[in-house]
Amino acid sequence: MERVLMKGNEIIGEAAIRSGCRLFFGYPITPSTEVIEYLSAKFPEVGGTVVQAEDEIGAINMCYGAACTGNRVMTASSSPGVSLKQEGLSYSAAAELPMVVVNVNRCGPGLGGLGPAQSDYFQSTKGGGHGDYRLIVLAPSKAQELYDYTMMAFDLADKYRNPVMVLTDGFLGQTMEPVLLKEKPESEEVDKSWIVNGAKGREKRIIASYSLTNEIGEENNKRWEAKYKNIEEQEQKWEEFQTEDAEYLLVSYGTTGRICKSTVLEARKKGIKLGLIRPITLWPFPKKAFVPYADKVKGIVTVELNTGQMIEDVELAVRCKPQTHLYRRQGGMLPTEFEILEFVETKFNLNENKEV
Structure with missing residues (x-):
């Protein structure tokens, strides 16, 4: 190696x-x-x-x-x-x-x-x-x-x-x-x-x-x-990051998935119990990852570099029970961990310690 x-x-x-x-x-x-x-x-x-x-x-x-x-x-x-x-x-x-x-x-x-x-x-x-x-x-x-x-x-x-x-x-x-x-x-x-490699014999x-x-x-x-x-x-595969006591979840994959880890760490510094589920297989989508959290978390934010696509699979996986919101950037722009955290705080009124 x-x-x-x-x-x-x-x-x-x-x-x-x-x-x-x-x-x-x-x-x-x-x-x-x-x-x-x-x-x-x-x-x-x-x-x-x-x-x-x-x-x-x-x-x-x-x-x-x-x-x-x-x-x-x-x-x-x-x-x-x-x-x-x-x-x-x-x-x-x-x-x-x-x-x-x-x-x-x-x-x-x-x-x-x-x-x-x-x-x-x-x-x-x-x-x-x-x-x-x-x-x-x-x-x-x-x-x-x-x-x-x-x-x-x-x-x-x-x-x-x-x-x-x-x-x-x-x-x-x-x-x-x-x-x-x-x-x-x-x-x-x-x-x-099943392969095709010559049929002699x-x-x-x-x-x-x-x-x-x-x-x-x-x-x-x-x-x-x-x-x-x-x-x-x-074959459903995913990673969980600080989800054990999470009250709110980020869901993101790929490049934004790694940015969201920093968001979780920043949120924890402020006392916000935020976790991350990062899908590794996008198909099959890791529905099993969401089973323990569908009735547990207060809200979910998907972070995507599009107008909102994976959010549909997330909503199906949690049966639309927790509030699910989309934070997005487009056109080649990447979000910062602080932008994402500000969105989470605003959507769930976490600065006032209560939900919308």
Whole structure:
């Protein structure tokens, strides 16, 4: 193990290499470009291949083809580029192909700007492309998690035969922080009997998402639905920070999740019992995290870099029992811990020691 100073996007590339990924297909777009740059420099040393496709549509379909062979494959892009990949992601989910997709979220809509945002939450967690399907979505908040969760993404993709997204942002992707380059733990043995690698000496295998009859279509959809329910039950992940005696909760992920930790510490200095739930899996959303608090806390504030997207999942998780409010910044702007705390104090009249 070694501790090094690296840029966030480069950390993702290094984690992919150490996870056994040897195939990358992508197209440059700020602020994700360092992923393809890093792998272009490093992959030749380990026998890997990087292809800069003609566009994002070509890249995701190259991932589809490579994943059919059972090899670990990855692509990376940023918001408008990920939009172009949506049809291919729907096809890949339906064909049950393991792959890792990195979205270094930039602000939008449209071309937007290059600053950090969380405006792709709906796109990432609700499907994005056509049809009933899900991506597993992991949300790192610091350098070490960029490394660890990228490794986790490859294992989850193989375990469930499903695309997995690592949803980061322009701040995390461009920030340099120390990271411990740990050796990857042994992965679980996974079934590879489905892969397409030549049919000599065995029956041919076909990987497709097209249903020839409505009856087959319903049967397939029920099978996928059962898989997604299993993932929801098994893979909800989150972090709790000073929630044991919390009367109020912040809920935030990624970059704002790390800012909210400072908010909690500042609140505690003032005698405000504030805690934080930081979702790590955005899908499956960690509903279980909220069960102990739905009837306990007096209020919740979600902190997001959008007009309010994750707040819908939070309200569903707590069944709209505590007051739930949104504090947001947009357009690439990040909040400070003091802005967030002032919002909490104002919304719940904590300076007067009573609720609204």
